Amino acid sequence: MYLPRVIPCLLLDEQRLVKTQKFASPSYVGDPINAVKIFNELEVDELILLDIQASKKNTEPDYEHISEIVSEAFMPVAVGGGIKNIDQAAKLINIGVEKIIVNTGAHKSFQVITDISQRFGSQSAVLAIDIKKTFLAGYKIYDHTTKKTLPIDTLTFIQNGIRSGAGEIFVNFVDNDGLGGGYNYDVITYISQNIEVPLVVCG
Structure with a gap:
């Protein structure tokens, strides 16, 4: 029987836990450590921490x-935000992080994905993409630092990332973020049917 994993995704903004809507207007919702203690009691399967400002400000985690x-x-913790090289990833692994999530850092090159996979195993290398619906071009990968979409086919990008060493794909839907309206099942189905690694979805 299929048992889904429950993986809360916590957004961090300068050590604050925040909630966004469509990747905008972050509002304070509490202390992240208190949230982790609650999720400990709920026995969730995994935890994702995303620093939503690190890449925008070009700072390290x-x-x-x-x-x-x-x-x-x-529970196992995956961390993303501001990770651009293997040294930064290694620091996170050394403090107990089990998975490294790379999003913006992979837009120009998958080298950091490859480096993480070769050093720590593909299970530690997670490629994250943000997907946004465009007026003419359908669903495209969105860069939250530039607020523009990438001129590449979404599935091609994902498959290239997997070939480069990503052992898991994390997809967030910009247009669904924070609205509580449910997932974009059409895109999820399309991606999942064309990849052979675990797919985690958000938004």
Whole structure:
């Protein structure tokens, strides 16, 4: 019997836990460590932490704060935001992070995905993409730092990332973010039927 994994996705904005709608207007919803303690009690399968400002500000992950959060978590933790090279990924692995999520850092090159996969195994290398519906071109990969879509086919990008070493794909839907209206099942089905690695969806 198929048993879905329950993976809360926590958005971090300068050590605050926030909620967004369509990737905009972050509003404070609490302390991330308190949230982790609640999810410990609920026995969720995994936890995703995304720093929504690191790539925009071109800063590294906040290792100290992430370490504090990971030390409280009873489940595997995946971290994304501002990760551009293997040294940054290694620092996160060394403080207890199990999966490294690369989004913007993979838009120009999959080298960091390859490096993480070769050093720590493909199970630790997660390629994240944000998908947005466009007026003429259908669903395209969205860059939240430039607020523009990428001129590449979404599935081609994902498959190239997998060939480069990604052992998991994380997809977030910009137009569904924070609205509580459910998933975009058509796109999810299309992607899942064309890849052979785990797919995690959000938004």
